[in-house]
Amino acid sequence: MAITEGCRLRRAGPASAPAPWQGGCPQSIEDFSRLVDAFKDRMVRHAFRKLGDLHLAEDVAQEVFVRTFMARDRLANVMNVSAYLYRVASNLCTDSMRRRRKPDEDTDDAILAAAAAKNPSGREAAIASEELARVEAILRRIPEEQAEVIRLHVLDELAFTDIAAVTNSALSTVKSRFRYGLEKAREMMGKGQEVQQ
Amino acid sequence: MKCSDFRENCPELLDNEDAPGENRRTELQSHRLSCPECARYLDGLTRGLASIRPCVRVSASPGFKEVVMAKIAASEGVGAARPNVVGRFLARARRPALAAGIAAAVIVTVSLLWNSASPGGKPQKASAFSILSQAFAAEEPLFTGDSVVNIVAEIAVKAVSDPNLARLRFLPILVMDASGKTRFNQLSLPAQPGEEYIVREEIWYEPLTARFAHVLTQSGRLIFANSYDGAAVYAVENDPQGVARIVKRDVGTDFQPPKNPASFLGIAAGQTETLDIFNKDLVFDAGKCTFSDGSEGQVVKVATPQPSSGPSQDTYFLFRVRTTDGAIAEMEWFAQGQSMLLVRRAGLERVTTASWDLSEFEPRLAGSGEAPKSSVTADMMIPNVSVQWMTSKADFKTYVFSSAPSWTGKPQITEILDVVAPPHRAFMILYVAKNGKHVVFVQSHSYNTMLGDLVQSGTLIYTSPNGCRVWGSDKGKFLAQTLLGAARAMANGTLAGEPVGYIIETPAGTFPALAVNGTLSDDELRALVDSLIPAEEYKDE
Numbered sequence: 001m002a003i004t005e006g007c008r009l010r011r012a013g014p015a016s017a018p019a020p021w022q023g024g025c026p027q028s029i030e031d032f033s034r035l036v037d038a039f040k041d042r043m044v045r046h047a048f049r050k051l052g053d054l055h056l057a058e059d060v061a062q063e064v065f066v067r068t069f070m071a072r073d074r075l076a077n078v079m080n081v082s083a084y085l086y087r088v089a090s091n092l093c094t095d096s097m098r099r100r101r102k103p104d105e106d107t108d109d110a111i112l113a114a115a116a117a118k119n120p121s122g123r124e125a126a127i128a129s130e131e132l133a134r135v136e137a138i139l140r141r142i143p144e145e146q147a148e149v150i151r152l153h154v155l156d157e158l159a160f161t162d163i164a165a166v167t168n169s170a171l172s173t174v175k176s177r178f179r180y181g182l183e184k185a186r187e188m189m190g191k192g193q194e195v196q197q
Numbered sequence: 198m199k200c201s202d203f204r205e206n207c208p209e210l211l212d213n214e215d216a217p218g219e220n221r222r223t224e225l226q227s228h229r230l231s232c233p234e235c236a237r238y239l240d241g242l243t244r245g246l247a248s249i250r251p252c253v254r255v256s257a258s259p260g261f262k263e264v265v266m267a268k269i270a271a272s273e274g275v276g277a278a279r280p281n282v283v284g285r286f287l288a289r290a291r292r293p294a295l296a297a298g299i300a301a302a303v304i305v306t307v308s309l310l311w312n313s314a315s316p317g318g319k320p321q322k323a324s325a326f327s328i329l330s331q332a333f334a335a336e337e338p339l340f341t342g343d344s345v346v347n348i349v350a351e352i353a354v355k356a357v358s359d360p361n362l363a364r365l366r367f368l369p370i371l372v373m374d375a376s377g378k379t380r381f382n383q384l385s386l387p388a389q390p391g392e393e394y395i396v397r398e399e400i401w402y403e404p405l406t407a408r409f410a411h412v413l414t415q416s417g418r419l420i421f422a423n424s425y426d427g428a429a430v431y432a433v434e435n436d437p438q439g440v441a442r443i444v445k446r447d448v449g450t451d452f453q454p455p456k457n458p459a460s461f462l463g464i465a466a467g468q469t470e471t472l473d474i475f476n477k478d479l480v481f482d483a484g485k486c487t488f489s490d491g492s493e494g495q496v497v498k499v500a501t502p503q504p505s506s507g508p509s510q511d512t513y514f515l516f517r518v519r520t521t522d523g524a525i526a527e528m529e530w531f532a533q534g535q536s537m538l539l540v541r542r543a544g545l546e547r548v549t550t551a552s553w554d555l556s557e558f559e560p561r562l563a564g565s566g567e568a569p570k571s572s573v574t575a576d577m578m579i580p581n582v583s584v585q586w587m588t589s590k591a592d593f594k595t596y597v598f599s600s601a602p603s604w605t606g607k608p609q610i611t612e613i614l615d616v617v618a619p620p621h622r623a624f625m626i627l628y629v630a631k632n633g634k635h636v637v638f639v640q641s642h643s644y645n646t647m648l649g650d651l652v653q654s655g656t657l658i659y660t661s662p663n664g665c666r667v668w669g670s671d672k673g674k675f676l677a678q679t680l681l682g683a684a685r686a687m688a689n690g691t692l693a694g695e696p697v698g699y700i701i702e703t704p705a706g707t708f709p710a711l712a713v714n715g716t717l718s719d720d721e722l723r724a725l726v727d728s729l730i731p732a733e734e735y736k737d738e
Contacts, residue, residue, distance in 0.1 A: 069269045
């Protein structure tokens with residue numbers, strides 16, 4: 001796994017990457033491999049955010065693409081393939097979490113943490129997990145509907161139009177939730193600074 | 198513009214992706230400049246966003262796409278509704294997965310034949326599995342950077358007293374040809390009882406150009422060479438007189454150097470994907486270890502499936518992972534509890550240059566004195582062969598189902614080197630089922646000569662009108678697990694909890710093994726066996 005430097009703060013706000021895919025689900029293997037290129041990082045990030053485990057996140061992200069390819073016939077007329085990918089990823093993450101809750105498959109956190117501390121990719125995962133935990137601590141204090149829009153836009157890099165499709169909401173609603181969520185995050189920051197002062 | 202309009206549209210100003218048109222943006226910016234209240238509001242949102250935006254983020258691993266395309270290729274085999282749509286990708290992306298299957302198949306063969314005490318170890322499942330998985334991943338950074346990496350490893354063939362064990366040592370070795378195809382050859386490492394020796398492996402890899410050189414020597418004599426100098430591939434080939442030469446071939450237009458050098462040249466080359474095949478229940482935490490340089494490590498044991506009754510197998514790998522860098526420092530293969538082989542990373546350094554032209558090594562192919570014990574056999578496995586190919590290559594009578602089982606797709610046949618009895622060839626026929634109830638049918642010279650004994654202690658389940666007998670055994674589930682495990686990379690699925698395995702005794706006196714990933718009714722078993730015909734009578738559906 002590679003960690004890349006994250007988004008920088010810019011004067012007008014951090015810019016997201018351009019929409020990675022325009023059009024429907026590719027039907028040929030060549031086009032599909034381009035779709036994988038366009039979304040692989042986003043799918044892994046989305047799954048990692050939900051699962052907190054890079055290894056599982058990669059597995060889930062791979063499965064998302066395999067399932068999408070197998071379903072490409074019926075997706076030929078689906079114009080928003082991005083929203084479809086995120087929906088499949090979310091469902092697979094839910095399945096994975098359900099399986100992990102079984103007692104006999106519990107992971108030994110201590111050993112995993114030790115393994116993470118041992119090698120570069122493990123360390124990177126630990127740093128990324130720590131960062132996600134920090135962000136999540138803020139989002140937990142924001143109404144869930146607003147927090148989820150922020151997660152999808154900021155962490156998963158979905159465009160507002162895609163979020164509207166994924167959450168079955170109106171575009172204006174999505175933008176409002178995003179704005180109100182940021183207002184609350186700003187309020188929390190202010191309170192935190194007041195406490196520190 | 199009203200303040201409420203401005204605030205509703207603030208998200209657009211925060212994000213270029215959903216940026217408004219130029220006119221709209223100008224309008225919003227004008228309002229911002231003229232309304233301090235709204236400017237403060239936008240600043241507040243910007244700071245709120247900054248507090249939430251993570252400063253680091255993960256991305257997909259370097260081999261992610263290749264794994265996806267390989268899985269797609271495997272899935273595409275189901276039903277074969279789209280002939281060869283992924284054919285081009287099969288040649289490249291799928292081969293590593295096939296190698297994994299073959300590696301497991303090899304273990305299967307060996308573990309079928311050897312019995313001894315039960316392996317110990319405390320199962321840690323996901324934890325030990327994660328350590329090993331991350332150790333494989335830790336190989337990748339070794340093959341990055343601006344300079345040439347030079348890795349030296351020692352393959353120590355250990356002294357064992359059993360002559361059968363002594364002669365059966367081997368490792369998979371990957372070689373790239375001028376078309377860019379990766380071939381799976383076998384490094385045979387036989388020895389006399391009590392004899393031991395060391396094979397030295399040296400690798401050079403230049404990340405910026407993907408040039409590589411890979412050389413194996415024993416007592417100074419060259420036994421394997423493969424390199425890519427940016428324009429041509431060098432490899433050892435036999436000339437028409439049977440004399441080994443280093444041959445240079447210019448690469449083709451489709452040539453691509455190894456996409457993942459760690460899985461091609463790393464310490465566990467050809468085995469990285471094997472991890473996907475092993476059931477996590479077979480991966481154990483085997484405690485700590487101390488290396489010869491005093492550094493510490495973690496030992497992970499990867500066992501083979503155990504029979505549900507009778508003597509358990511004691512065939513397994515130990516991977517010793519160095520604590521300091523999380524990478525695999527040693528890999529050791531055990532059978533009957535005895536160490537068979539130890540692969541140890543002996544050195545790693547960065548150098549400024551290397552010789553990619555291996556012609557200079559040619560004199561070391563001949564050398565003087567006793568010929569090396571070790572040797573490389575080409576094509577440890579060949580995927581996707583036809584029934585006709587199988588009949589032409591097999592030196593025993595082969596069988597095939599006259600039609601694919603009703604619940605599966607068409608057969609996929611893989612030719613494998615019969616490691617127990619080289620140079621005989623073995624054939625694994627896999628019928629992939631959409632519902633996961635895959636069928637695997639394996640035929641080999643070594644099965645024909647050795648499974649007959651197992652039949653003697655088994656139970657006759659059914660005799661088909663075609664003369665084939667079906668034998669069950671207390672090792673049936675074990676047999677099924679191992680064969681299905683070998684095929685799993687190609688079947689792209691999980692192993693059923695209760696797979697079934699049988700040995701078939703054919704009228705020709707051969708003993709193929711049959712495994713099904715799931716339960717099989719009496720009718721289904723009878724229909725399956727009744728449809729067995731000599732392969733030379735097979736007509737493609």
